[in-house]
Amino acid sequence: MNVKFKIVCPLLFIALGIVMPACTDSDDEIGGNDTPPAGALPSAGFEPNNLPDEPYAEDAVLIVAEERYAPFHTLELMPDGSYLLTYNSYVHTSSVRVAANAGGSFSVYKNRKAKVVRAGSVTDENGTVRLPDGSEYGRFARLGDKRYRLGRGVEVDLRDATGADRTVYYRNYDGTVSRVYVSVSEPVVSSATKSLCRTWDYNSFEMWAYWNGKYIVHGKQTVNDGEVDTYFKAIGGDMLGISKEDFLDEDGEQCRKVIFTSVGTYICFYLDGDVEVARWSWTDEAQGTLHYEDSMANEDYDDEWDGYVTVRFAGRQMRIYEDYTYWEDNMSTRVVAVNTLTAAD
Secondary structure, eight states: OOHHHHEEEEEEEHHHHHHHGGGGOSSOOBBBOOOTTTTSSOOSSSSOOOOOOOOOGGGGGEEOOOOOOOOOEEEETTTEEEEEEEOTTOOOOOSSSOOOOSSSSSSSSOOOTTTTOOOOOOEOOOSSOOTSSEEEEEEOOOEEETTEEOGGGEEETTTTTTSSSSSEEEEEESEEEEEEEEEOOOOOOOOHHHSSEEEEEEEEEEEEEEEEEEEEEEEEEEEETTOOOOEEEEHHHHHHHHOOTTOOGGGGEEEEEEOOOTSEEEEEETTSSOEEEEEEEEEEEETTTTEEEEEETTTOOTOOOOEEEEEEEEEEEEEEEEEEEEEETTTTEEEEEEEEEOOOO
């Protein structure tokens, strides 16, 4: 979901509005119409996939602490065996705390051009990732019935989380044990949500741009073994004053892995090591349309960072379709994009 275009397109209006009146011809004549090629738009019907459950699907849960000074704020166990642990602002943690924001597309790019460049995530020797907002991502291990070990030696006992007391026992890395009152969100089990919510390897991003109904740009970035192969073609690029950097970000800012969870979380892992967390929800589940937005837990939460996309499934593959049109002074810019992902092994 590449909302970078919400920043790029107004800039293109300025550039194109200045350049076009003085132009006479170009090696690549602008022409055609704004009809995207086959495969650039979603099919009419939405069909869920039929993939097997991930190995820890029965453990998946979201635990929310109901106490202001609890040692954690939320704990989400994910079907692939990973967890996301967040803290509230009243609790001291040893995590790195710097400005965090999903300021570009989680599934495609981070938009550093729109905000101050921020520090990356920190990964310890056990592979646990401390995110810039102070939260923590890692792998959990089962210790027994509803008991788990997280990163840094933290242990949680969830056996009473859904009982009358609604409590969990949280053993911190320093050995301190806390009894915490919680609320619990169980995974949603609809076929559409089950199809979406898993870990995905990011394969490619392909986009087409149209100015005033004329085709002007085609670009594609493909991720293979941590490397990015980029194709970019601007029709009349010299005449219009546009370049690859207007539409495609640096290789390191390409997503490599995405996790959707059934309680509305999605996480993007970038090639440069950064990790971003945001939110999603269905707007029309029957048609595979969803809304994404910045997470309010992020320290520099941006309520204008959001958008709508459509998903389609075919075997182990998922495609996320985007279609944005922007108008200014009777000029239009349309951007159509397809993100292709494959279910992780």
